[in-house]
Amino acid sequence: MIRIFSILAGLFFVGALAWSLLWDTIGFAHDGLPNTVEKAFHEHPRPLKLSSDGWFGKFDRKQVKRGFEVYNQVCASCHAIQHVAYRDLADIGMSESEIKTLAATATVNAKDPLTGEMKDRPGLPSDHFQAVVYGGQGTPPDLSLITKARHGGAAYVHSLLTGYTNQPAELLKRFPDAKTPDGLHYNPYFANLNIAMPPPLTSDGQVTYSDGTKATVEQMSTDVAAFLVWTAEPKLDKRHQVGFWWVGFLIYATVLGYMSYRNVWAEKKGH
Numbered sequence: 497m498i499r500i501f502s503i504l505a506g507l508f509f510v511g512a513l514a515w516s517l518l519w520d521t522i523g524f525a526h527d528g529l530p531n532t533v534e535k536a537f538h539e540h541p542r543p544l545k546l547s548s549d550g551w552f553g554k555f556d557r558k559q560v561k562r563g564f565e566v567y568n569q570v571c572a573s574c575h576a577i578q579h580v581a582y583r584d585l586a587d588i589g590m591s592e593s594e595i596k597t598l599a600a601t602a603t604v605n606a607k608d609p610l611t612g613e614m615k616d617r618p619g620l621p622s623d624h625f626q627a628v629v630y631g632g633q634g635t636p637p638d639l640s641l642i643t644k645a646r647h648g649g650a651a652y653v654h655s656l657l658t659g660y661t662n663q664p665a666e667l668l669k670r671f672p673d674a675k676t677p678d679g680l681h682y683n684p685y686f687a688n689l690n691i692a693m694p695p696p697l698t699s700d701g702q703v704t705y706s707d708g709t710k711a712t713v714e715q716m717s718t719d720v721a722a723f724l725v726w727t728a729e730p731k732l733d734k735r736h737q738v739g740f741w742w743v744g745f746l747i748y749a750t751v752l753g754y755m756s757y758r759n760v761w762a763e764k765k766g767h
């Protein structure tokens with residue numbers, strides 16, 4: 497009985513595999529040559545190396561802080577990072593007074609503790625970054641979690657920021673109707689190739705770094721990508737560290753278990 501059941505279960509899995517293989521093959525044959533402009537010209541993010549990558553990755557906090565400076569001086573006029581509180585910035589090396597000053601530049605609508613009424617007041621370190629009012633074309637998404645929300649994460653952000661270019665002549669030849677609409681900008685890393693965001697990082701020296709690093713476009717786009725990895729998971733360092741200790745502990749416990757097994761059975765087996 498049990499044997500029949502396990503054969504059936506095995507057949508079920510083999511069947512499921514064969515089924516998905518079949519559909520993949522059909523899909524592949526069907527797609528053939530890319531027949532839409534997105535399929536033909538969309539590009540995958542170029543690889544980007546950050547020190548937070550991998551199992552043992554750790555943030556380069558100096559880089560993350562520079563990335564915040566890029567965000568603050570360039571992106572903040574359109575994009576919010578509402579998951580981040582001002583005091584979180586202590587983790588990347590901002591002093592208490594810097595944080596206080598920065599928070600106070602924001603206007604926060606909050607309950608007045610004396611009257612219970614909603615009132616505008618200057619921001620405090622415990623407040624989160626506020627929503628941004630944007631009047632232009634498109635809707636700038638909140639960037640706190642963007643590196644988790646988009647395939648490619650930081651590499652995507654970096655490629656997107658440095659990927660603006662003219663529409664290739666070949667694109668217009670093959671797809672004459674696919675001209676970038678007015679007010680949008682061609683960017684092959686964006687899913688539908690035309691993005692409402694005007695190129696935000698266009699010239700070297702656009703940002704003033706407090707650590708004196710030369711602000712090339714490449715540097716700024718890499719640093720801000722590193723910052724957005726941090727906003728999405730500020731405790732990444734901790735997670736890697738805890739994981740490392742857990743694996744170590746499990747190996748230790750396994751060795752210990754094996755040794756005590758040998759010890760307990762040594763006499764019985766007559767070694």
Ligand code: HEC
Pocket residue numbers: 566567570571572573574575632633634635636637639642646653656657686687690691692693694696697720
């Ligand atoms: C002038 C306003 C403006 C500025 C400045 C700006 N953005 Fe944007 N951004 C937008 C708009 C609008 C969109 C939505 C684009 C769309 O949906 O077509 C967007 C979208 C994005 C996206 C999401 C793309 C996607 O896959 O949906 C990312 C990532 C991004 N911006 C990063 C940045 C970074 C980093 C900076 C600073 C270096 C920045 N932006 C500066 C307006 C801006």
